[in-house]
Structures are given as C-alpha cells and as structure tokens.
Amino acid sequence: DDVEVSVLGLGAMGSALAAALLKAGHPTTVWNRSAGKAGDLVGQGAVSVDTAGEAVRASRLVIACLLDHASVHEVLDPLAAELTGRVLVNLTTTSPAQARELAAWAADAGVEYLDGGIMAVPAMIGQPGSSILYSGSAVAFEQYKPLFDQWGASSYHGTDAGLASLYDLALLAGMYVMFAGFVHGAAMVAPAGMTAGEFAAMAAPWLTAMTGAFQEIATVVDGGDYTVAGQQSLEFSDLGDIVAASSDQGISTEVVDMVQRLIRRQIDAGHGTDGFARIVESIRQPG
Numbered sequence: 001d002d003v004e005v006s007v008l009g010l011g012a013m014g015s016a017l018a019a020a021l022l023k024a025g026h027p028t029t030v031w032n033r034s035a036g037k038a039g040d041l042v043g044q045g046a047v048s049v050d051t052a053g054e055a056v057r058a059s060r061l062v063i064a065c066l067l068d069h070a071s072v073h074e075v076l077d078p079l080a081a082e083l084t085g086r087v088l089v090n091l092t093t094t095s096p097a098q099a100r101e102l103a104a105w106a107a108d109a110g111v112e113y114l115d116g117g118i119m120a121v122p123a124m125i126g127q128p129g130s131s132i133l134y135s136g137s138a139v140a141f142e143q144y145k146p147l148f149d150q151w152g153a154s155s156y157h158g159t160d161a162g163l164a165s166l167y168d169l170a171l172l173a174g175m176y177v178m179f180a181g182f183v184h185g186a187a188m189v190a191p192a193g194m195t196a197g198e199f200a201a202m203a204a205p206w207l208t209a210m211t212g213a214f215q216e217i218a219t220v221v222d223g224g225d226y227t228v229a230g231q232q233s234l235e236f237s238d239l240g241d242i243v244a245a246s247s248d249q250g251i252s253t254e255v256v257d258m259v260q261r262l263i264r265r266q267i268d269a270g271h272g273t274d275g276f277a278r279i280v281e282s283i284r285q286p287g
C-alpha cells in the first residue's frame with residue numbers, strides 16, 4: 001500500500017505498530033525522543049528522522065504512541081501549526097477526559113483527530129486477537145481503516161473522542177477483576193497443595209464457559225426488570241461460604257468481600273429474591 005505514515009514514539013508498542021506498517025508496504029517515517037530505537041525498523045525500510053517536526057512534515061497521517069497525555073502535549077504543542085490539515089491518530093493511553101482535551105486541542109489547530117485504545121500487547125499487533133477501538137474523526141477512520149486493519153480488527157465508536165478510551169478502560173476493569181478472582185482462587189487452594197499452574201488449568205475452561213452468562217445478565221440489565229424468571233437469585237448467590245472458606249485457608253477475603261458487599265446491599269434493601277444482575281444497582285449507586 002502506498003499511504004504514507006509517520007510514527008512518533010518507538011517504545012515497545014510504537015515499534016510494533018511501525019513494523020506492521022512496514023510489513024504492509026507503507027512508506028513509514030519514524031521518530032523517537034531518544035536515539036537508537038529505530039535501527040531494526042530502518043532495516044525493514046523505515047525512514048528515521050531526528051525531530052518530531054520532520055516526522056510530522058513527512059506524512060499527512062501521523063500516529064502518536066508515546067507514554068501518556070503529558071508526553072503527547074510535550075511533543076505536539078510546538079508542532080500545532082505544522083499539524084494543521086493533517087490527521088493525528090493518538091494511540092497513547094489516556095483517560096477519556098484527556099482524549100477529549102486532545103481532540104479540542106486538535107480542533108483548534110485544524111487537525112483531524114482520532115483517538116485509539118489498543119486492546120493488545122506489542123507481540124499481538126498484526127496477529128489474530130489484536131483489536132483497536134477508535135473514536136473521534138469519522139472521516140479519518142473511514143479513510144485510513146485499511147491501514148489500521150494491519151494492526152488488528154479496527155472498530156469505530158463515535159465522534160466523542162473520549163469513547164475509545166472509556167471502552168478500553170471498561171474492558172480492562174473487567175479483566176483486572178477477573179484476574180484478581182483467579183489469583184484469589186489460586187490462593188485458596190494453595191494451602192491444600194495445589195499449585196497456581198494446576199489451578200489455572202482448572203480455572204481457564206471454567207471461566208471461559210462462564211462468559212456465556214454475560215449476555216443473560218446483560219439482557220436483564222438492559223431490560224431493567226430483575227424479577228425475570230430463570231435467574232439465579234441474590235440470596236442464592238450469597239458468597240458467605242466462599243468468604244468463610246477463604247478465611248479458613250488463612251487468606252485475605254478482600255476480593256470476595258467486594259462482591260459480597262454488592263450483593264448484600266441489594267438483599268438488605270429487600271431484593272433478595274431478585275436476580276444476581278441486580279448488583280448493577282449497587283454499582284450505579286455507590287454505597
């Protein structure tokens with residue numbers, strides 16, 4: 001493909017993004033704050049430049065994959081005038097508010113802005129399972145989607161530049177709580193002589209099967225009627241036995257206490273026979 005592109009930031013992720021573009025045949029200009037990171041990419045055909053300004057001038061499409069929100073401003077604030085009329089795709093992790101702030105900054109500078117949330121680690125870029133969420137400029141997404149698809153599945157989530165980040169962080173919230181749940185289970189069985197590796201082999205197919213319940217829970221949450229028949233009730237979901245067994249094993253009960261509190265608030269409010277999905281009411285109304 002002959003779409004020219006510049007990549008700012010050659011950390012682990014920026015380098016993986018640039019390598020995938022080179023593999024797809026895009027003329028790629030790369031820049032990194034400290035020297036010495038472009039060697040492999042130059043070997044793959046990249047043009048390495050010494051300043052971010054040269055990189056911005058080299059291509060209409062500019063990809064930023066820096067450390068954080070502050071580093072994006074540090075690099076791009078002095079280049080606002082040079083970015084005018086170009087497309088900036090920011091794949092640096094930021095909060096939704098920071099993404100919106102950058103979108104406003106870009107709008108002031110006459111720059112088409114697209115924010116992205118990378119749902120992959122560097123080794124996954126360009127491989128199956130990699131996906132990137134985008135929001136912001138619809139025009140930019142449509143125009144460059146074939147290029148973005150070189151990194152993984154690309155999806156567009158609306159003109160509010162903060163949404164890609166919001167969805168990214170929501171998915172990570174689910175991931176971290178699941179990981180904590182897995183580690184808690186491993187700690188429960190450890191005193192009984194099971195290794196974490198043995199527990200992982202049991203837990204992975206179990207938790208994979210349980211993701212089938214997401215849609216059932218979602219149907220109840222979206223419908224807003226927690227009395228729908230066929231659900232597991234809050235009373236049945238009580239984690240008392242799990243908390244007690246964790247305590248008996250001499251480990252912290254924090255992970256399971258958190259879920260138990262969400263359940264208990266609804267039972268205490270008189271909703272014990274409603275379905276488990278009702279814990280969303282505890283989450284929506286902080287206790």
Ligand code: NDP
Binds near residue numbers: 071092121122
């Ligand atoms: P690295 O730590 O490997 O690289 C950070 C990059 O940012 C380096 O190129 C560094 O330059 C540059 N940088 C930091 N501060 C500044 C600054 N003030 N001015 C200019 N450049 C700066 O991080 P990653 O490549 O892993 O991550 C990059 C972004 O991608 C992050 O926002 C991260 O959250 C996101 N991301 C990463 C994932 C991962 O698994 N790695 C997954 C999803 C998103 P220098 O070499 O000069 O220090």
